[in-house]
Amino acid sequence: MPANINAGGTWQKISKIWANAGGTWQQIQKGWINAGGTWELFYSGSGLQPPASIYAYPLTGNEIEITWDQAIGDNGYTLTYDLYRNTTASSPSSGSTPLVSGISYTSYVDTTVTTGTTYYYWVRSVETNGTTTNKSVWVGPAYATVVSESSLSFSSITFSNYTSIGYTASWTYTNPTSTNFSYVAFDNASSYTTPSNPLGSFTANANSSGVAASITVSSLPTTWSSDTLYLQSSDGSSTQTGQAINPNPTGYAAYVDCTGTSGNYFGTYGTPPNPPPTGHTYTVGTVPTTGLTSNQIIGYLGVPAACSGFSTPTPTTTSTSSPTPTPTPTSTPAPCPPSTGGPYTATRATDATCVDLGLTYVCTSSSGLIQYCLSATPTPTPTPTSTSTSTSTPTPTSTSTSTSTPSPTLPACPGQATNPTSYTCADLGLPYLGNYTQYNIPYTWQCCGSATPAPTSTSTSTSTSTSTSTSTSTPRPTSTSTSTSTPAPTSTPQGSCSGCACICVSGHCTTNGC
Secondary structure (H helix, E strand, O other): OEOEEEEOOEEEEOOOEEEEEOOEEEEEOEEEEEEOOEEEEEEOOOOOEOOOOEEEEEEEOOEEEEEEOOOEOOOOOEEEEEEEEEOOOOOOOOOOOOOEEEEOOOEEEEOOOOOOOEEEEEEEEEEEEOOEEEEOOOEEEEEEEOOOHHHOEEOOOEEEEEEOOEEEEEEEEEEOOOOOEEEEEEEOOOOOOEOOEOOEEEEEOOOEEEEEEEEEEOOOOOOOOEEEEEEEEOOOOOEEEEEEEOOOOOOEEEEEEEEOOOOEEEEEEOOOOOOOOOOEEEEEEEEOOOOOOHHHHHHHHOOOHHHOOOOOOOOOOOOOOOOOOOOOOOOOOOOOOOOOOOOEEEEEOOOOOOOOOOOEEEEEOOOOOEEEEEOOOOOOOOOOOOEEEEEEOOOOOOOOOOOOOOOOOOOOOOOEEEOOOOOOOOOOOOOEEEEOOOOOOOOOOEEEOOOOOOOOOOOOOOOEEEEEEOOOOEOOOOOOOOOOOOOOOOOOOOOOOOOOOEEEEOOEEEEOOO
16 A cells, blocks of 8 residues: 655655665665554555456467456556466566556456466556556466367257248257357358358357257358358367258359369359469359259350360260250350340349340350340331331240249249349349349349330431330339430340341440441
8 A cells, every 4th residue: 555644634645765774765665554453565656556366267269368456556657567478387577578568457368378278377567657667566376277179069950941041050069168168150152151250159158068059041142052051169179060951942053163274164063162272263153953064054154254265174074964055165266245146135144144034045255254145036127118006015035944933922024034233124224023022033133124115216207116015114213313414325125126237235236337
């Protein structure tokens, strides 16, 4: 305790006490004083006192928590703490280097420990005021031994409550030790694929057996077919895995693997390694059926850009199924997009392939990301110099080779389905009809109607053609912008392109050299 003296009826703190020993004055650092029959330790020159006690507790397989009592410092000084660690009970000296300095609180978690090792800890208080620093004596030791989490065990993982974006996983754990353990759950199909970025974190309580635990996964892509769930203790010594299989998948995960250094590429089912091996790139997506050959998967997903300049994929696997074949890369590939024929529709293969849209596959762009499909609607023949009234009926979408079964409660999209993260109905120049709650389309997708007829332009021609559509659509809300722009060229309905090398891309017609 600090020493005080009564001067003129006012008690004041004594900053320093000096004693004359043999004619030499020396400062007394600390001493004992009897106050009311109780001897108390006092300090002179500094009222700084060390913490009264220190404690250590093992938390997990790689953590120890150290706590201590609040120290007492002088007024006007900033109080902090130094913590010293050793693997033996040998005490530190005043000049020993702390494990950590400047701790503002009365606790610290040591995460640099090893399983099975006993650690000893000491703490001291430190006060500073400008250039003046005072340090107390070391107090300790407190010790703890790191316990391995290998005794933590998990039952098999069971899966239930399947949805279009996930499932519920359940298991039990047993922890026979007197230490609480922590563990995490992560998977391979969502964005939470590592122990440092888990789906969820859990505590396995000490002295427990057969305790139930569960997690609901709701972050998978709507086309997920399977997902592997992992359980792992914080030190990695105890693990468990299980695989959820979607009973009603809307597609099957697949990818095309490209080795850029050799130009070899192949298609296969599943998800690619993450992170990828050196030199490998991928196109990732889904295919509508199982049993496809490598070349057929390549036809659905396209070739990664790093391999687009090579012509020969690695040998493909043999398939017993007979889905619609798709073109195989040749040594002299045709231009893509095509410069003649059509009309064509462009689609990003990672969102919706030609087959997904019910269209015939033609080719894949050099980037490996865009597929060009032959539109299902034939090009109408224009009526020259005559006045007539015609009624057009939307042409049904061609039959897809996908094996998915339409929902018995929702109708199929009568037009074109699109993933709005890539293209909305408005982007494709099509009217918006509804979403997955009105039509049997993937979650969050849009259902678009037939292309909106282009307005009749004013010309010297006396020909007038009036087209009446029997479809009803709900227009997409128009956004308001304060910018002024030049009106875009009038788009021609999808499947209605004609003229000089006319191509329909994303619902709009363009001409080359016209």
